Amino acid sequence: MEQFHTGRHALITGGGTGIGLAIAQVLAAQGAQVTITGRRGDVLEAAAAATPGLHPLVMDVAVEDSVVKGCAEAIAARGPVTICVANAGIAEGKSMAKMDMAFWRNMMAINLDGAYLTARETLRGMLAEQWGRMIFVASIAGLKGLKGAPAYTASKHGMIGLMRGLSEEYMGSGITFNALCPGYVDTDIVTRNTLSIATRAGIDNEKAREMMTKTNRHKRLVTAEEVAAAANFICAPASGSFNGQTVEIAGGQM
Template sequence: MMPGEHKPGPLSGKHALVTGGGRGIGAAIARALLEQGAAVSLLGRNRQTLDAAARELAAVGEVACFAADVADSDAVAAAFAAAARRGTVDILVNNAGQAHSAPFLKTDAQLWREMLSVNLEGTFHCTRAALPGMLEKGWGRVVNIASTAGLTGYAYVSAYCAAKHGVIGLTRALALELATKGVTVNAVCPGYTDTDMVRETVANIVQKTARNPEQARAELTAGNPQKRLIAPEEVAGAVVWLCLPQSSAMNGQAIAVAGGEIM
């Protein structure tokens, strides 16, 4: 397929924007949406990372990149205005996020604000930017990439858990508000996934404890009954399903992709 050529599929004619789309789960989601026929815009802070991802994805479908920090409302507004020149954003995947660990009493105000600004406020800013176009068309899909940390508690990541619980609350409230408008809002909640973020977590455990990398990974996967990390493509599969036209009855859900950790 030549760059820019649309691949026929159930999402043909739809424009999807994926935040944090340059790597990991975001890049896997972008690829899966392209494979279903959508045109995809990638949004992230690092333009070089986005461009590298776009080069890989160009053989699959139509991709464009827009640089912005999701925590900056003005930057988000400008990026969405630029992306809208490709057409209304029909599908928004709020994937951008960060995770830092610290005991609660070592979680200072700066770390607290950082976790909420990226993980929760970024979701708010991007949804606010995308929603008017969806409402005008009477069709839209918002999928928030939360975490199992939005459904349960984990020690030493209180700020991250609070932010992701907030994403779940926002998902449920907005789903009810938009239920008759043709726009659905759902969350996908991955467990520990094989991404750079988890590899950084493993390195952090190794640095701060006497564990080796294998022991650190085993600690992270212990809560997953399948005893493994989730693949980014498995998260992407859940996201794409929620975006399909026939998934219009799925609304306000928080779906755990975690091997049975959360039931």
């Protein structure tokens, strides 16, 4: 298989599990050296041990100092980041009536502030190289309202707005900015949400999981590998005209 990214440095937040790990594995297979970040060092170490080309880095995207220092450490070790995937995030539902400021701020700090900080700290290298691929892992909730999750919906709409603004600001620079908008993906987040929905609705786990599955148009959970395939296309050398786009991965038209 042709290796498109030999010599490139990719950084993926939330790269130890799920979508982030699947993307990291695809990029590593294409020859990239991939920094995977997250808050759990043991998870990152296990992922890196299983896949050559992955390098673990403990970093909390909700804390500015952690992102600044973490990105600087990764760049010092492996050179400028020219592929960045802002994937770290949380998905928690809570109605407006039950939501407090602490819940709102935590959602924004991780999902939106984290994406902004990660993009800010990696963009310099892309500008210097005059080439880059910036991917924001959003959600179908970034394109439409998600009942029972106004904070999550707002955070993902904000992420897409950030992507669109950056794509216009750096048009013609050799850097592209795009967002992946998957439906429900078969990851640990869905497992946790299954338990949460079951508890809140007073139903069993199977019915709670079925509720999420039915939201996807093809009536099954999306796989992390399917999302990674879309990311791989966006990062390919011939994708330079693919910029400012939202890519729906939900089994059909939303």
